[in-house]
Amino acid sequence: MLCSMWQVAANLGCGRGYVSRHIEPDCVERLALCDSSPSWLEQAAAPEGVLVERHVIDEEGLLPFPPASLDLVLSSLTLHWVNDLPGMLARIHDCLRNDGALLASLFGGDSLYELRSSLQLANLERRGGVAAHISPFTEIRDVGALLTRAGFTMLTIDTDEVVINYPSALELLWDLKGMGESNAARNRTLHLGRERLVATAAIYDALYGREVEGRRAVPATFHVIYLVGWKPDASQPHPLPRGSGQVSLKDLYRLDQVIRDSKKVPLESPDEHGKD
Template identity: 45%
Template sequence: MGPGAVLAGPRRLCLSRFLASGPGALCPFDRRLKRKQKNWAAAQPEAERCEYLREEVGSRIADRVFDIARTFPLALDLGCGRSYIAQHLNKKKPIESEIPRISVVADEEFLPFKENTFDLVVSGLSLHWVNDLPKALHEVHRVLKPDGVFVGSMFGGDTLYELRCSLQLAELEREGGFAPHVSPFTAVSDLGHLLGRAGFNTLTVDTDEIQVNYPGMFELMDDLQGMGESNCSWSRKPMLHRATMLAAAAVYREMYGNEDGTVPATFQIYYMIGWKFHESQAKPAQRGSAKMSFGDLRKMNEFIPEGGKL
Protein backbone atom coordinates (compact mmCIF):
# COMPACT_ATOMS: atom_id res chain seq x y z
CA MET A 1 0.00 0.00 0.00
CA GLY A 2 3.02 2.24 0.17
CA PRO A 3 5.27 3.49 2.98
CA GLY A 4 2.45 4.95 5.06
CA ALA A 5 0.36 1.82 5.37
CA VAL A 6 -0.34 -0.23 8.47
CA LEU A 7 -1.50 -3.77 7.86
CA ALA A 8 -3.74 -5.74 10.17
CA GLY A 9 -4.77 -9.22 9.08
CA PRO A 10 -7.09 -11.90 10.48
CA ARG A 11 -4.36 -14.46 9.94
CA ARG A 12 -2.64 -13.06 13.02
CA LEU A 13 -5.55 -12.07 15.25
CA CYS A 14 -5.09 -11.97 19.03
CA LEU A 15 -5.90 -15.27 20.73
CA SER A 16 -7.36 -13.65 23.84
CA ARG A 17 -10.37 -12.42 21.84
CA PHE A 18 -10.91 -15.89 20.45
CA LEU A 19 -10.92 -17.39 23.91
CA ALA A 20 -13.64 -14.93 24.87
CA SER A 21 -15.82 -16.05 21.98
CA GLY A 22 -18.48 -18.72 22.28
CA PRO A 23 -21.62 -20.04 20.66
CA GLY A 24 -24.77 -17.97 20.71
CA ALA A 25 -27.03 -15.74 18.66
CA LEU A 26 -24.64 -12.80 18.99
CA CYS A 27 -21.53 -14.87 18.33
CA PRO A 28 -22.23 -17.04 15.26
CA PHE A 29 -18.63 -17.85 14.33
CA ASP A 30 -15.94 -19.95 15.99
CA ARG A 31 -13.07 -17.49 15.63
CA ARG A 32 -10.46 -19.94 16.87
CA LEU A 33 -11.43 -22.32 14.10
CA LYS A 34 -11.33 -19.50 11.54
CA ARG A 35 -7.82 -18.62 12.69
CA LYS A 36 -6.74 -22.24 12.19
CA GLN A 37 -8.35 -22.30 8.73
CA LYS A 38 -6.57 -19.10 7.69
CA ASN A 39 -3.23 -20.28 9.06
CA TRP A 40 -3.58 -23.63 7.30
CA ALA A 41 -4.46 -21.99 3.99
CA ALA A 42 -1.55 -19.54 4.22
CA ALA A 43 0.92 -22.36 4.88
CA GLN A 44 0.05 -24.38 1.76
CA PRO A 45 2.82 -24.60 -0.88
CA GLU A 46 0.48 -23.38 -3.65
CA ALA A 47 -1.52 -20.93 -1.52
CA GLU A 48 -1.49 -18.25 -4.22
CA ARG A 49 -3.45 -20.58 -6.52
CA CYS A 50 -6.62 -19.76 -4.60
CA GLU A 51 -6.12 -15.99 -4.37
CA TYR A 52 -8.04 -15.06 -7.54
CA LEU A 53 -11.15 -13.69 -5.79
CA ARG A 54 -9.22 -11.54 -3.32
CA GLU A 55 -6.97 -10.30 -6.12
CA GLU A 56 -9.98 -9.21 -8.19
CA VAL A 57 -11.83 -7.61 -5.28
CA GLY A 58 -8.62 -5.89 -4.16
CA SER A 59 -8.38 -4.31 -7.61
CA ARG A 60 -11.99 -3.10 -7.44
CA ILE A 61 -11.47 -1.57 -3.99
CA ALA A 62 -8.34 0.20 -5.25
CA ASP A 63 -10.37 1.65 -8.15
CA ARG A 64 -12.79 3.13 -5.62
CA VAL A 65 -9.89 4.69 -3.72
CA PHE A 66 -8.50 6.14 -6.97
CA ASP A 67 -11.86 7.82 -7.58
CA ILE A 68 -11.26 9.95 -4.46
CA ALA A 69 -9.27 13.00 -5.58
CA ARG A 70 -6.81 13.18 -2.69
CA THR A 71 -3.87 11.41 -1.14
CA PHE A 72 -3.78 9.75 2.28
CA PRO A 73 -0.88 10.34 4.68
CA LEU A 74 -1.59 7.17 6.68
CA ALA A 75 -3.72 4.14 5.79
CA LEU A 76 -4.86 0.94 7.51
CA ASP A 77 -5.47 -2.25 5.53
CA LEU A 78 -7.77 -4.26 7.79
CA GLY A 79 -7.57 -7.99 7.08
CA CYS A 80 -4.70 -7.43 4.67
CA GLY A 81 -3.83 -11.05 3.93
CA ARG A 82 -1.19 -10.96 1.19
CA SER A 83 -1.77 -7.25 0.54
CA TYR A 84 -4.40 -7.81 -2.13
CA ILE A 85 -5.43 -4.14 -2.09
CA ALA A 86 -1.99 -2.66 -1.47
CA GLN A 87 -0.44 -4.14 -4.61
CA HIS A 88 -2.95 -2.18 -6.70
CA LEU A 89 -2.73 1.03 -4.68
CA ASN A 90 1.04 0.99 -5.12
CA LYS A 91 0.58 1.60 -8.85
CA LYS A 92 -0.65 5.18 -8.29
CA LYS A 93 0.80 5.89 -4.84
CA PRO A 94 -2.19 7.48 -3.06
CA ILE A 95 -0.44 6.83 0.29
CA GLU A 96 2.06 9.63 0.81
CA SER A 97 3.65 9.23 4.25
CA GLU A 98 7.25 8.14 4.79
CA ILE A 99 6.37 6.03 7.84
CA PRO A 100 7.58 2.45 7.23
CA ARG A 101 4.94 -0.16 6.54
CA ILE A 102 4.33 -2.43 9.53
CA SER A 103 2.17 -5.43 10.35
CA VAL A 104 0.07 -5.45 13.50
CA VAL A 105 -1.60 -8.35 15.32
CA ALA A 106 -5.18 -7.13 15.74
CA ASP A 107 -8.81 -8.11 16.06
CA GLU A 108 -11.27 -6.18 13.90
CA GLU A 109 -13.51 -5.61 16.92
CA PHE A 110 -10.68 -4.22 19.11
CA LEU A 111 -8.27 -2.20 16.96
CA PRO A 112 -5.12 -1.30 18.93
CA PHE A 113 -4.85 2.24 17.57
CA LYS A 114 -5.63 5.65 19.02
CA GLU A 115 -8.68 7.62 18.00
CA ASN A 116 -8.28 9.83 14.90
CA THR A 117 -5.17 8.02 13.60
CA PHE A 118 -5.79 7.10 9.94
CA ASP A 119 -6.81 9.05 6.85
CA LEU A 120 -7.96 5.90 5.04
CA VAL A 121 -9.10 2.44 6.14
CA VAL A 122 -9.60 -0.29 3.54
CA SER A 123 -10.78 -3.86 4.05
CA GLY A 124 -11.13 -6.65 1.51
CA LEU A 125 -13.24 -9.75 2.19
CA SER A 126 -12.60 -10.20 5.90
CA LEU A 127 -15.49 -8.53 7.75
CA HIS A 128 -17.99 -11.29 6.95
CA TRP A 129 -16.26 -13.44 9.61
CA VAL A 130 -16.64 -10.82 12.36
CA ASN A 131 -19.01 -11.79 15.17
CA ASP A 132 -19.93 -8.21 16.07
CA LEU A 133 -20.03 -6.28 12.79
CA PRO A 134 -21.51 -3.09 14.36
CA LYS A 135 -18.62 -3.07 16.86
CA ALA A 136 -16.05 -3.59 14.08
CA LEU A 137 -17.49 -0.71 12.03
CA HIS A 138 -17.52 1.48 15.14
CA GLU A 139 -13.83 0.67 15.66
CA VAL A 140 -13.04 1.62 12.06
CA HIS A 141 -14.87 4.94 12.56
CA ARG A 142 -13.03 5.56 15.82
CA VAL A 143 -9.52 5.19 14.36
CA LEU A 144 -10.30 7.36 11.32
CA LYS A 145 -9.42 11.04 11.39
CA PRO A 146 -12.24 13.54 10.75
CA ASP A 147 -12.84 13.61 6.98
CA GLY A 148 -11.22 10.17 6.77
CA VAL A 149 -12.80 7.51 4.58
CA PHE A 150 -13.49 3.80 4.89
CA VAL A 151 -13.62 1.68 1.72
CA GLY A 152 -14.44 -1.97 2.31
CA SER A 153 -15.91 -5.14 0.87
CA MET A 154 -17.37 -8.37 2.20
CA PHE A 155 -19.16 -11.46 0.98
CA GLY A 156 -22.91 -11.28 1.45
CA GLY A 157 -26.42 -12.17 0.38
CA ASP A 158 -26.59 -14.92 -2.23
CA THR A 159 -22.93 -15.96 -2.07
CA LEU A 160 -22.58 -19.69 -2.86
CA TYR A 161 -26.33 -20.21 -3.09
CA GLU A 162 -25.76 -23.07 -5.57
CA LEU A 163 -23.59 -24.94 -3.08
CA ARG A 164 -25.94 -24.21 -0.20
CA CYS A 165 -29.03 -25.50 -2.02
CA SER A 166 -27.28 -28.60 -3.37
CA LEU A 167 -25.98 -29.64 0.06
CA GLN A 168 -29.35 -29.07 1.72
CA LEU A 169 -31.30 -31.06 -0.88
CA ALA A 170 -28.85 -33.95 -0.78
CA GLU A 171 -28.80 -34.04 3.02
CA LEU A 172 -32.58 -33.96 3.20
CA GLU A 173 -32.83 -36.87 0.78
CA ARG A 174 -30.06 -38.99 2.31
CA GLU A 175 -30.25 -38.14 6.01
CA GLY A 176 -33.76 -36.78 6.55
CA GLY A 177 -32.66 -33.28 7.65
CA PHE A 178 -29.95 -30.70 7.09
CA ALA A 179 -27.61 -28.38 8.94
CA PRO A 180 -26.09 -25.15 7.57
CA HIS A 181 -22.92 -25.81 5.56
CA VAL A 182 -22.44 -22.27 4.24
CA SER A 183 -21.96 -19.52 6.80
CA PRO A 184 -24.70 -16.86 7.22
CA PHE A 185 -24.15 -13.56 5.41
CA THR A 186 -25.27 -10.00 6.08
CA ALA A 187 -28.08 -8.60 3.92
CA VAL A 188 -27.19 -5.57 1.81
CA SER A 189 -30.26 -3.74 3.16
CA ASP A 190 -28.63 -3.79 6.62
CA LEU A 191 -25.26 -2.34 5.65
CA GLY A 192 -26.29 1.30 5.26
CA HIS A 193 -28.02 1.20 8.63
CA LEU A 194 -24.97 -0.37 10.30
CA LEU A 195 -22.60 2.20 8.78
CA GLY A 196 -24.86 5.03 9.87
CA ARG A 197 -25.10 3.64 13.39
CA ALA A 198 -21.31 3.49 13.53
CA GLY A 199 -21.17 7.25 12.79
CA PHE A 200 -20.34 7.29 9.07
CA ASN A 201 -21.96 9.75 6.69
CA THR A 202 -22.04 10.30 2.90
CA LEU A 203 -22.57 6.56 2.52
CA THR A 204 -22.28 4.48 -0.63
CA VAL A 205 -23.26 0.80 -0.66
CA ASP A 206 -23.35 -1.25 -3.86
CA THR A 207 -23.26 -4.91 -4.83
CA ASP A 208 -21.48 -6.90 -7.48
CA GLU A 209 -21.47 -10.55 -8.49
CA ILE A 210 -18.51 -12.63 -9.55
CA GLN A 211 -19.29 -16.03 -11.04
CA VAL A 212 -16.54 -18.62 -11.25
CA ASN A 213 -16.85 -21.91 -13.14
CA TYR A 214 -15.35 -25.06 -11.60
CA PRO A 215 -14.94 -28.61 -12.93
CA GLY A 216 -17.25 -29.79 -10.13
CA MET A 217 -18.46 -29.22 -6.58
CA PHE A 218 -15.43 -30.87 -4.98
CA GLU A 219 -13.03 -28.54 -6.82
CA LEU A 220 -15.05 -25.57 -5.55
CA MET A 221 -14.87 -26.83 -1.97
CA ASP A 222 -11.15 -27.45 -2.33
CA ASP A 223 -10.61 -23.84 -3.43
CA LEU A 224 -12.76 -22.52 -0.59
CA GLN A 225 -10.56 -24.41 1.83
CA GLY A 226 -7.48 -22.99 0.10
CA MET A 227 -8.88 -19.48 0.54
CA GLY A 228 -9.49 -20.07 4.24
CA GLU A 229 -13.22 -19.59 3.55
CA SER A 230 -14.56 -22.87 4.92
CA ASN A 231 -17.57 -22.70 7.23
CA CYS A 232 -16.76 -21.87 10.86
CA SER A 233 -20.21 -21.19 12.30
CA TRP A 234 -20.93 -22.80 15.66
CA SER A 235 -24.04 -24.46 14.19
CA ARG A 236 -22.10 -26.26 11.45
CA LYS A 237 -22.27 -30.04 11.14
CA PRO A 238 -18.81 -31.53 11.73
CA MET A 239 -19.00 -33.95 8.79
CA LEU A 240 -21.12 -35.21 5.91
CA HIS A 241 -21.35 -38.83 4.82
CA ARG A 242 -19.65 -39.76 1.57
CA ALA A 243 -22.95 -40.76 -0.03
CA THR A 244 -24.45 -37.38 0.85
CA MET A 245 -21.50 -35.53 -0.67
CA LEU A 246 -21.71 -37.54 -3.88
CA ALA A 247 -25.46 -36.88 -4.04
CA ALA A 248 -24.86 -33.14 -3.51
CA ALA A 249 -22.33 -33.07 -6.36
CA ALA A 250 -24.87 -34.75 -8.64
CA VAL A 251 -27.61 -32.32 -7.60
CA TYR A 252 -25.27 -29.38 -8.15
CA ARG A 253 -24.45 -30.49 -11.69
CA GLU A 254 -28.07 -31.31 -12.52
CA MET A 255 -29.56 -28.06 -11.22
CA TYR A 256 -26.84 -25.55 -12.09
CA GLY A 257 -24.40 -27.24 -14.46
CA ASN A 258 -23.16 -25.49 -17.62
CA GLU A 259 -23.33 -27.03 -21.08
CA ASP A 260 -19.56 -27.58 -21.09
CA GLY A 261 -19.78 -29.77 -17.95
CA THR A 262 -18.55 -27.16 -15.46
CA VAL A 263 -20.57 -25.82 -12.54
CA PRO A 264 -20.88 -22.13 -11.59
CA ALA A 265 -20.37 -20.65 -8.14
CA THR A 266 -21.75 -17.17 -7.45
CA PHE A 267 -19.99 -14.80 -5.07
CA GLN A 268 -21.98 -11.68 -4.17
CA ILE A 269 -19.72 -8.85 -3.04
CA TYR A 270 -20.87 -5.84 -1.03
CA TYR A 271 -18.81 -2.66 -1.36
CA MET A 272 -19.17 0.15 1.15
CA ILE A 273 -17.79 3.67 1.44
CA GLY A 274 -18.32 5.87 4.48
CA TRP A 275 -16.80 9.15 5.67
CA LYS A 276 -16.09 10.42 9.16
CA PHE A 277 -17.69 13.80 9.73
CA HIS A 278 -15.70 17.01 9.35
CA GLU A 279 -16.94 20.62 9.27
CA SER A 280 -15.50 21.10 5.77
CA GLN A 281 -17.73 18.43 4.26
CA ALA A 282 -20.71 19.45 2.15
CA LYS A 283 -23.95 19.39 4.13
CA PRO A 284 -27.36 18.36 2.79
CA ALA A 285 -29.86 21.18 2.29
CA GLN A 286 -32.40 21.67 5.05
CA ARG A 287 -35.80 20.12 4.56
CA GLY A 288 -38.18 22.55 2.85
CA SER A 289 -35.41 24.79 1.48
CA ALA A 290 -35.98 23.88 -2.20
CA LYS A 291 -36.66 26.80 -4.56
CA MET A 292 -38.94 24.76 -6.87
CA SER A 293 -41.61 22.16 -6.19
CA PHE A 294 -42.22 18.92 -8.08
CA GLY A 295 -45.49 20.50 -9.26
CA ASP A 296 -43.53 23.33 -10.93
CA LEU A 297 -41.29 20.75 -12.61
CA ARG A 298 -44.34 18.97 -14.01
CA LYS A 299 -45.68 22.24 -15.41
CA MET A 300 -42.34 22.93 -17.12
CA ASN A 301 -42.43 19.48 -18.65
CA GLU A 302 -45.72 20.30 -20.41
CA PHE A 303 -43.87 22.79 -22.63
CA ILE A 304 -41.28 20.24 -23.78
CA PRO A 305 -42.20 18.50 -27.07
CA GLU A 306 -42.20 14.72 -26.88
CA GLY A 307 -38.67 13.54 -27.54
CA GLY A 308 -37.47 17.14 -27.78
CA LYS A 309 -35.85 19.89 -25.72
CA LEU A 310 -36.69 23.43 -24.78
Protein backbone atom coordinates in the same frame (compact mmCIF):
# COMPACT_ATOMS: atom_id res chain seq x y z
CA MET B 1 -4.35 1.90 -8.61
CA LEU B 2 -5.66 3.54 -5.44
CA CYS B 3 -4.86 7.22 -5.21
CA SER B 4 -6.11 10.17 -3.16
CA MET B 5 -4.55 12.49 -0.61
CA TRP B 6 -4.08 10.44 2.55
CA GLN B 7 -1.36 10.56 5.18
CA VAL B 8 -2.01 7.52 7.37
CA ALA B 9 -3.90 4.45 6.16
CA ALA B 10 -4.60 0.98 7.54
CA ASN B 11 -5.33 -2.20 5.62
CA LEU B 12 -7.39 -4.54 7.80
CA GLY B 13 -7.14 -8.20 6.82
CA CYS B 14 -4.34 -7.46 4.39
CA GLY B 15 -3.65 -11.14 3.65
CA ARG B 16 -0.67 -11.41 1.33
CA GLY B 17 -0.95 -7.80 0.24
CA TYR B 18 -3.26 -8.09 -2.74
CA VAL B 19 -4.53 -4.54 -2.11
CA SER B 20 -1.57 -2.88 -0.41
CA ARG B 21 0.80 -3.53 -3.31
CA HIS B 22 -1.26 -1.19 -5.49
CA ILE B 23 -1.03 1.82 -3.15
CA GLU B 24 1.13 4.63 -4.52
CA PRO B 25 3.56 6.63 -2.36
CA ASP B 26 2.13 9.86 -3.79
CA CYS B 27 -1.19 8.96 -2.19
CA VAL B 28 -0.32 7.42 1.20
CA GLU B 29 2.65 8.32 3.39
CA ARG B 30 2.27 5.65 6.09
CA LEU B 31 0.49 2.31 5.84
CA ALA B 32 -0.37 -0.13 8.64
CA LEU B 33 -0.81 -3.73 7.46
CA CYS B 34 -3.04 -5.73 9.81
CA ASP B 35 -3.97 -9.40 9.77
CA SER B 36 -4.71 -12.18 12.25
CA SER B 37 -2.23 -14.54 10.52
CA PRO B 38 1.44 -13.76 11.29
CA SER B 39 2.66 -15.80 8.30
CA TRP B 40 0.38 -13.98 5.86
CA LEU B 41 1.37 -10.66 7.42
CA GLU B 42 5.04 -11.37 6.78
CA GLN B 43 4.28 -12.27 3.15
CA ALA B 44 2.23 -9.11 2.53
CA ALA B 45 3.75 -7.01 -0.23
CA ALA B 46 4.83 -3.54 0.88
CA PRO B 47 4.53 -0.75 -1.71
CA GLU B 48 7.78 1.03 -2.52
CA GLY B 49 8.19 4.48 -1.05
CA VAL B 50 5.56 3.99 1.67
CA LEU B 51 6.44 3.65 5.36
CA VAL B 52 4.93 0.32 6.41
CA GLU B 53 4.25 -1.13 9.85
CA ARG B 54 2.73 -4.54 10.52
CA HIS B 55 0.29 -5.54 13.27
CA VAL B 56 -1.05 -8.96 14.22
CA ILE B 57 -4.61 -8.18 15.30
CA ASP B 58 -7.72 -9.97 16.42
CA GLU B 59 -10.48 -8.51 14.28
CA GLU B 60 -12.95 -9.20 17.08
CA GLY B 61 -11.01 -7.06 19.55
CA LEU B 62 -9.63 -3.54 19.82
CA LEU B 63 -7.68 -2.04 16.95
CA PRO B 64 -4.06 -1.00 17.66
CA PHE B 65 -4.65 2.64 16.74
CA PRO B 66 -5.41 5.67 18.93
CA PRO B 67 -8.68 7.51 18.36
CA ALA B 68 -8.70 9.89 15.39
CA SER B 69 -5.32 8.68 14.09
CA LEU B 70 -6.18 7.33 10.60
CA ASP B 71 -7.20 9.02 7.38
CA LEU B 72 -8.22 5.87 5.50
CA VAL B 73 -9.18 2.30 6.41
CA LEU B 74 -9.15 -0.41 3.73
CA SER B 75 -10.65 -3.87 4.04
CA SER B 76 -10.95 -6.31 1.15
CA LEU B 77 -13.15 -9.41 1.63
CA THR B 78 -12.49 -9.89 5.34
CA LEU B 79 -15.34 -8.17 7.20
CA HIS B 80 -17.73 -11.06 6.46
CA TRP B 81 -15.71 -13.10 8.99
CA VAL B 82 -16.30 -10.63 11.84
CA ASN B 83 -18.89 -11.86 14.33
CA ASP B 84 -19.60 -8.40 15.78
CA LEU B 85 -19.75 -6.36 12.58
CA PRO B 86 -21.58 -3.36 14.17
CA GLY B 87 -18.92 -3.20 16.88
CA MET B 88 -16.11 -3.46 14.35
CA LEU B 89 -17.53 -0.62 12.25
CA ALA B 90 -17.84 1.51 15.39
CA ARG B 91 -14.18 0.84 16.29
CA ILE B 92 -13.08 1.77 12.77
CA HIS B 93 -15.12 4.98 13.04
CA ASP B 94 -13.37 5.87 16.31
CA CYS B 95 -9.92 5.38 14.75
CA LEU B 96 -10.64 7.67 11.80
CA ARG B 97 -10.01 11.39 11.80
CA ASN B 98 -12.82 13.72 10.82
CA ASP B 99 -13.42 13.42 7.07
CA GLY B 100 -11.61 10.07 7.08
CA ALA B 101 -12.97 7.25 4.93
CA LEU B 102 -13.69 3.54 5.15
CA LEU B 103 -13.33 1.71 1.83
CA ALA B 104 -14.27 -1.97 2.07
CA SER B 105 -15.73 -4.99 0.32
CA LEU B 106 -17.29 -8.15 1.70
CA PHE B 107 -19.22 -11.16 0.47
CA GLY B 108 -22.97 -10.59 0.54
CA GLY B 109 -26.01 -12.69 1.32
CA ASP B 110 -26.51 -14.22 -2.13
CA SER B 111 -23.02 -15.70 -2.30
CA LEU B 112 -22.87 -19.42 -3.12
CA TYR B 113 -26.66 -19.74 -3.23
CA GLU B 114 -26.28 -22.70 -5.63
CA LEU B 115 -24.11 -24.61 -3.18
CA ARG B 116 -26.32 -23.77 -0.21
CA SER B 117 -29.49 -24.99 -1.88
CA SER B 118 -27.77 -28.18 -3.09
CA LEU B 119 -26.46 -28.94 0.40
CA GLN B 120 -29.91 -28.38 1.93
CA LEU B 121 -31.58 -30.71 -0.57
CA ALA B 122 -28.89 -33.36 -0.05
CA ASN B 123 -29.39 -33.17 3.73
CA LEU B 124 -33.16 -33.39 3.37
CA GLU B 125 -32.84 -36.41 1.12
CA ARG B 126 -30.23 -38.29 3.15
CA ARG B 127 -30.88 -37.15 6.73
CA GLY B 128 -34.38 -35.72 6.68
CA GLY B 129 -33.27 -32.32 7.99
CA VAL B 130 -31.19 -29.24 7.28
CA ALA B 131 -27.75 -28.46 8.72
CA ALA B 132 -25.58 -25.34 8.40
CA HIS B 133 -22.63 -25.95 6.07
CA ILE B 134 -21.89 -22.38 4.92
CA SER B 135 -21.15 -19.40 7.15
CA PRO B 136 -23.81 -16.66 7.19
CA PHE B 137 -23.34 -13.51 5.11
CA THR B 138 -24.41 -9.90 5.58
CA GLU B 139 -27.46 -8.85 3.59
CA ILE B 140 -27.03 -5.75 1.45
CA ARG B 141 -30.22 -4.26 2.88
CA ASP B 142 -28.50 -4.17 6.30
CA VAL B 143 -25.17 -2.63 5.27
CA GLY B 144 -26.42 0.96 5.04
CA ALA B 145 -28.12 0.74 8.43
CA LEU B 146 -24.97 -0.69 10.02
CA LEU B 147 -22.79 2.10 8.62
CA THR B 148 -25.24 4.78 9.73
CA ARG B 149 -25.47 3.21 13.19
CA ALA B 150 -21.66 3.34 13.46
CA GLY B 151 -21.69 7.07 12.65
CA PHE B 152 -20.63 7.11 8.99
CA THR B 153 -22.10 9.57 6.52
CA MET B 154 -22.10 10.17 2.73
CA LEU B 155 -22.50 6.44 2.14
CA THR B 156 -21.88 4.76 -1.19
CA ILE B 157 -22.91 1.10 -1.52
CA ASP B 158 -22.69 -1.00 -4.65
CA THR B 159 -22.83 -4.69 -5.50
CA ASP B 160 -21.37 -7.01 -8.07
CA GLU B 161 -21.86 -10.67 -8.94
CA VAL B 162 -18.87 -12.77 -9.91
CA VAL B 163 -19.75 -16.14 -11.47
CA ILE B 164 -17.03 -18.80 -11.73
CA ASN B 165 -17.55 -22.11 -13.53
CA TYR B 166 -16.29 -25.36 -11.98
CA PRO B 167 -16.28 -28.91 -13.37
CA SER B 168 -18.38 -29.99 -10.37
CA ALA B 169 -19.25 -29.10 -6.80
CA LEU B 170 -16.27 -31.14 -5.58
CA GLU B 171 -13.76 -28.76 -7.18
CA LEU B 172 -15.68 -25.79 -5.76
CA LEU B 173 -15.50 -27.22 -2.23
CA TRP B 174 -11.80 -27.89 -2.67
CA ASP B 175 -11.25 -24.30 -3.81
CA LEU B 176 -13.20 -22.87 -0.87
CA LYS B 177 -11.11 -24.89 1.54
CA GLY B 178 -7.91 -23.68 -0.10
CA MET B 179 -9.11 -20.07 0.11
CA GLY B 180 -9.83 -20.42 3.82
CA GLU B 181 -13.48 -19.61 3.09
CA SER B 182 -15.08 -22.82 4.32
CA ASN B 183 -17.65 -22.89 7.10
CA ALA B 184 -16.41 -21.63 10.48
CA ALA B 185 -19.70 -21.56 12.40
CA ARG B 186 -19.37 -23.01 15.89
CA ASN B 187 -22.46 -25.22 15.51
CA ARG B 188 -21.46 -26.54 12.08
CA THR B 189 -21.46 -30.21 11.16
CA LEU B 190 -17.81 -31.22 11.28
CA HIS B 191 -18.07 -34.09 8.81
CA LEU B 192 -20.16 -33.95 5.65
CA GLY B 193 -19.69 -37.59 4.72
CA ARG B 194 -19.12 -39.19 1.35
CA GLU B 195 -22.79 -40.06 0.85
CA ARG B 196 -24.03 -36.49 1.27
CA LEU B 197 -21.04 -35.12 -0.62
CA VAL B 198 -21.85 -37.21 -3.70
CA ALA B 199 -25.55 -36.34 -3.37
CA THR B 200 -24.69 -32.62 -3.20
CA ALA B 201 -22.58 -32.84 -6.36
CA ALA B 202 -25.34 -34.68 -8.21
CA ILE B 203 -28.06 -32.22 -7.14
CA TYR B 204 -25.80 -29.27 -7.96
CA ASP B 205 -25.21 -30.56 -11.48
CA ALA B 206 -28.89 -31.41 -12.02
CA LEU B 207 -30.12 -27.97 -10.93
CA TYR B 208 -27.40 -25.65 -12.22
CA GLY B 209 -25.19 -27.65 -14.60
CA ARG B 210 -24.71 -26.33 -18.13
CA GLU B 211 -22.48 -26.64 -21.16
CA VAL B 212 -19.60 -24.15 -21.22
CA GLU B 213 -17.27 -24.26 -24.21
CA GLY B 214 -18.23 -27.84 -24.93
CA ARG B 215 -17.73 -29.05 -21.35
CA ARG B 216 -20.09 -29.69 -18.46
CA ALA B 217 -19.74 -27.07 -15.73
CA VAL B 218 -21.56 -25.72 -12.69
CA PRO B 219 -21.60 -22.01 -11.75
CA ALA B 220 -20.62 -20.60 -8.37
CA THR B 221 -21.93 -17.10 -7.66
CA PHE B 222 -20.07 -14.71 -5.36
CA HIS B 223 -22.06 -11.64 -4.36
CA VAL B 224 -19.61 -8.85 -3.47
CA ILE B 225 -20.74 -5.73 -1.62
CA TYR B 226 -18.63 -2.58 -1.98
CA LEU B 227 -19.04 0.23 0.52
CA VAL B 228 -17.63 3.67 1.23
CA GLY B 229 -18.38 5.63 4.37
CA TRP B 230 -16.98 8.93 5.68
CA LYS B 231 -16.57 10.18 9.22
CA PRO B 232 -18.55 13.42 9.57
CA ASP B 233 -16.77 16.74 9.30
CA ALA B 234 -17.88 20.37 9.06
CA SER B 235 -16.26 20.69 5.62
CA GLN B 236 -18.50 18.02 4.09
CA PRO B 237 -21.58 19.01 2.05
CA HIS B 238 -24.84 19.04 3.99
CA PRO B 239 -28.43 18.83 2.77
CA LEU B 240 -30.39 22.08 2.46
CA PRO B 241 -32.92 22.89 5.17
CA ARG B 242 -36.23 21.15 4.89
CA GLY B 243 -38.73 23.16 2.85
CA SER B 244 -36.10 25.23 1.02
CA GLY B 245 -36.72 23.56 -2.33
CA GLN B 246 -38.16 25.74 -5.09
CA VAL B 247 -38.95 23.09 -7.70
CA SER B 248 -41.50 20.32 -7.24
CA LEU B 249 -40.62 16.78 -8.26
CA LYS B 250 -43.88 16.63 -10.21
CA ASP B 251 -42.39 19.20 -12.63
CA LEU B 252 -39.35 17.10 -13.57
CA TYR B 253 -40.94 16.16 -16.89
CA ARG B 254 -40.69 19.83 -17.94
CA LEU B 255 -37.31 20.57 -16.35
CA ASP B 256 -36.03 22.65 -19.30
CA GLN B 257 -39.00 24.98 -19.04
CA VAL B 258 -38.59 25.32 -15.27
CA ILE B 259 -34.92 26.26 -15.67
CA ARG B 260 -35.77 28.75 -18.39
CA ASP B 261 -38.47 30.39 -16.27
CA SER B 262 -36.31 30.57 -13.17
CA LYS B 263 -33.43 32.08 -15.19
CA LYS B 264 -30.95 30.35 -12.93
CA VAL B 265 -29.13 28.73 -15.83
CA PRO B 266 -28.86 30.80 -19.02
CA LEU B 267 -29.65 28.71 -22.09
CA GLU B 268 -27.50 29.10 -25.18
CA SER B 269 -29.40 30.64 -28.06
CA PRO B 270 -29.29 28.92 -31.48
CA ASP B 271 -27.46 31.87 -33.14
CA GLU B 272 -24.58 31.56 -30.63
CA HIS B 273 -23.48 28.14 -31.92
CA GLY B 274 -20.15 28.23 -33.67
CA LYS B 275 -19.09 31.56 -32.16
CA ASP B 276 -15.73 31.86 -30.35
